[in-house]
Amino acid sequence: MVFLAPKKNLFNLYFLRYKFIFLTIGLLFVYILLNGDIRSNINVRKCFSDINVQNKIEDILLSERKPRKGKTIFFHETSCNIPDTLNHVRLKARQACAIESAALTNPNLDIYVLFASPKILNNQTITPILESILSYPNVYLRNVNLWSYAADTPIYEWFKDGKLFKSKYIYSHVSDFLRYLTLWHWGGTYLDLDVVMMKTIENIPPNFAGAESIYHVAAGVLNFDWDGFGHEIADMCLRNFQTHFDGYDWGKNGPGVITRTLHEICKTKQIYLMTRSRCFNFNVFQNETFYAVPYTHWKYFFDSDYLERTLEMTKNSIAIHVWNRYSSDTPIIVGSNVAYGVIAEKFCPKVYKSSGKYF
Known part of the structure; x- marks a missing residue:
């Protein structure tokens, strides 16, 4: 059955x-x-790891000539090497423009360009753009080993944990990490590679930043004194960075760090109240000083119809910020009548001339 x-x-x-x-x-x-x-994390770590080859540019910690504390402007280039390949120093014209403008307007300050992923330099690989910035006697190129650079600092144990390398915005967040770490080491000024200096900062008292809006202090221009309260601020920023780090939030670890830190120091969230008298001799310059053209209007720098308006908006600025995150793919024909080109021709003339057809 x-x-x-x-x-x-x-x-x-x-x-x-x-x-x-x-x-x-x-x-x-x-x-x-x-x-x-895991594989991605290993590859990211590897591309920032040191290499043992000839013609490697000097490490900032091992170099005989080191930055002058409080008398140096720093730039960070954080693009990543392809693992197992030799990477020569390469700078885009606009990055080099930022460097030249700093060197030109601040001849009594040192200009250090730090590479997070180890780079090689020899006579055969120097491009006309690179030659332009190296013609300035105050410009220095250095490699940075992230691990040794973070050692013996307040952020080393956090860094060893590897959270930074899991970031969705790894290159941006390595830059955020380095700007506060560099100012902790040496003091001085950090500048983004999409900032063009138009006036000297040599005579500005230390400890300053710039407002981006009524709600945020930006991190594209930062100056901390190398000792005293300036060093305390750098220390606070490093601790704030690791406490609030979010690899999925682009801005929380850069402008977010300095904004939160100044909230604590100044006992206010009102950016316009962050003056030296209230903030223990730290000053937040208002928008027109560094960020006269907000990111929502970044196209003003690239549109000839806005030339006069943009030049008027920035006439009292110490520097301009061209918002590379939004503008990097917008071409400029050398000689065209747009604000960015006009400013670049004046304040980074060698780079602008050597950039070819497009800037």
């Missing part, structure tokens, strides 16, 4: 079978995802 299983039992058997299949697929997906993150 043959006994047939009830329909309900057959349904349960099929349900269990497909449940097992879907569970297996899900676990496999998670395994692949996690291992992909």
